[in-house]
Amino acid sequence: MSDPHTVHDQSEAFSLMEKPETHGVSDVKRIDTHANVVFLAGEHAYKMKRAVKFPFLDYSTLDKREHACQREVELNRQYAPEIYLGVVPLTREEDGQLTLNGQGTPEEWAVHMVRFDEELGLDQICDHQGINDPLAEELARLMATAHKAAKPSDHERWIADLRNYVEQNRSAFEEFPAFFPKELAKDLSERAEKEHSRIAPFLRARGEKGYIRLTHGDAHLSNIVLIDNKPKLFDAVEFDDIIATGDILYDLAYLLLDLWEHDEMRAANRVLNRYLVATHDPYDLEALTCLPFFMMMRASIRAKIAASASLHKQGSEKARSEAQAQRYFRIACEALEPVQPQVIGVGGFSGTGKTTIARGLAPFIGRLPGAIHLRTDVERKLLLGLNETERAPAETYTKEVSNAVYDQVLTKAKTVLQTGHSVVVDGVFADPSERQALEDIARSTDASFSGLWLEAPQDIKSTRVTERRNDASDATADVVSRQNDMDPGLVSWTRLQTDADAVTVQLQALDLVL
Numbered sequence: 001m002s003d004p005h006t007v008h009d010q011s012e013a014f015s016l017m018e019k020p021e022t023h024g025v026s027d028v029k030r031i032d033t034h035a036n037v038v039f040l041a042g043e044h045a046y047k048m049k050r051a052v053k054f055p056f057l058d059y060s061t062l063d064k065r066e067h068a069c070q071r072e073v074e075l076n077r078q079y080a081p082e083i084y085l086g087v088v089p090l091t092r093e094e095d096g097q098l099t100l101n102g103q104g105t106p107e108e109w110a111v112h113m114v115r116f117d118e119e120l121g122l123d124q125i126c127d128h129q130g131i132n133d134p135l136a137e138e139l140a141r142l143m144a145t146a147h148k149a150a151k152p153s154d155h156e157r158w159i160a161d162l163r164n165y166v167e168q169n170r171s172a173f174e175e176f177p178a179f180f181p182k183e184l185a186k187d188l189s190e191r192a193e194k195e196h197s198r199i200a201p202f203l204r205a206r207g208e209k210g211y212i213r214l215t216h217g218d219a220h221l222s223n224i225v226l227i228d229n230k231p232k233l234f235d236a237v238e239f240d241d242i243i244a245t246g247d248i249l250y251d252l253a254y255l256l257l258d259l260w261e262h263d264e265m266r267a268a269n270r271v272l273n274r275y276l277v278a279t280h281d282p283y284d285l286e287a288l289t290c291l292p293f294f295m296m297m298r299a300s301i302r303a304k305i306a307a308s309a310s311l312h313k314q315g316s317e318k319a320r321s322e323a324q325a326q327r328y329f330r331i332a333c334e335a336l337e338p339v340q341p342q343v344i345g346v347g348g349f350s351g352t353g354k355t356t357i358a359r360g361l362a363p364f365i366g367r368l369p370g371a372i373h374l375r376t377d378v379e380r381k382l383l384l385g386l387n388e389t390e391r392a393p394a395e396t397y398t399k400e401v402s403n404a405v406y407d408q409v410l411t412k413a414k415t416v417l418q419t420g421h422s423v424v425v426d427g428v429f430a431d432p433s434e435r436q437a438l439e440d441i442a443r444s445t446d447a448s449f450s451g452l453w454l455e456a457p458q459d460i461k462s463t464r465v466t467e468r469r470n471d472a473s474d475a476t477a478d479v480v481s482r483q484n485d486m487d488p489g490l491v492s493w494t495r496l497q498t499d500a501d502a503v504t505v506q507l508q509a510l511d512l513v514l
Contacts, residue, residue, distance in 0.1 A: 003311050007060045008051035013090050013108040016098050017046060034308040035059065046110040055168045057239050066109045072238040073111060079233040085112045122224040122231065131259065131267035140274035142231050143252050146216060153214040153245040155207020159200055161242055165297060166192045172304035179307050179325045184333060191336045195293045206247055206287060215251035217244030220258040249287050253294035256369045261327055269363040269370035280382055285412060289419035292335050295368055299332035339367045342422040343413065343442035344513050345493060347429030348454030349483040350475035351461025353498040357454065358426035360506040361513060366422025374412055376427030377472040380405045388472045406434050410441055417445040432489040450513040451493030460499050
């Protein structure tokens, strides 16, 4: 037991679970983490708790390991009941043999699960296929649904413990100086303390309003799997309700962080933006002021977990954990770096590609994980109480409704900018006063401003709107035709032709705003 956190030798139990004959199969795959060992055997999976004690986790006694197993099944059945079968003992029989699920005295416990296809884990999909926009949107809905069902928890203790986590992270960084350079770690810890002090009053108000809840607590890619083509959460935090407690954006931050670490910047940004649309809660926009701290904390935790996990691995797996620890640490440092907010307006008539350009720009603008994308087509549906892809009645396309839509967009943009984050706003912006109002918002919040006015030939615009499916825009080829008679006035925003291929246009747009 070279690991100082290990308090009991479990080698006999692990050896039993690793034997194919224990399960009546030809092969068993073993997966080690800092706190658990998982055995994949045929159609079944067994997860055992390591006899370890960390500042943030204690599995040091058999009773604690049994309780953790029972709690894991209880919590995770609300997310993925089709996976979690129950808890089984490893028993010492009268002949002295250790047996899985026997009749003797329990000496260890294991969570019994249905084995799923590992290739359907989001970490594997991310590594081999990437996270496309539809899947990112499903992830956003998954998290929004989970948070809506989550119950409020002890917010005062969680806020206080956040400060303790900062200290625990500091200690972990000091334990692994080869991964976490001393001066950088010291600077990060000091900035984390200051940021915690800044946001604590706001978090207290969030807690009083019920936004601090008992959540999944560990919602990163390795703990999400596709079942029947839908993402499902599993492996929620069971060892400490306080660790599983948090602001709902703190829970979301783990997923955003993991996507970012996997170089899925577009997916991370898409998940955040679609989550905010799904919740449609102005208070969540205000809570973006906490997101840099949340992402820093999540990255720091992943860094120390990866460092600890490296102690149990060999060869390429060990090197991978060490590299992960260092990458997460770099992201933690980046998350708290100050960045001047930006406002990017993307205007132009229907079919010019505004939303495509805006979505492509957002991940590269502002603080992690990129800018908030506000789209007038989506805001119109939210304002009218319609589903996003439900066509709005023709009579709602009035000047009064349009004014209300732009007012709502500008209000949200100002809220986001006041949190230190950036915004990308896409809409027709046919009226010069609408464009000026967006520029004024940037000026009033000390944000930089860039405006893009997109243009494309008539036939391309008509084809684009005709080929749209399941989109918030109600524009048709007739709308495109009628817009030919509209005069946008003097356009001071930078004009960009969008009739070239999408990649070329996207790169041109980035060059213009970065």
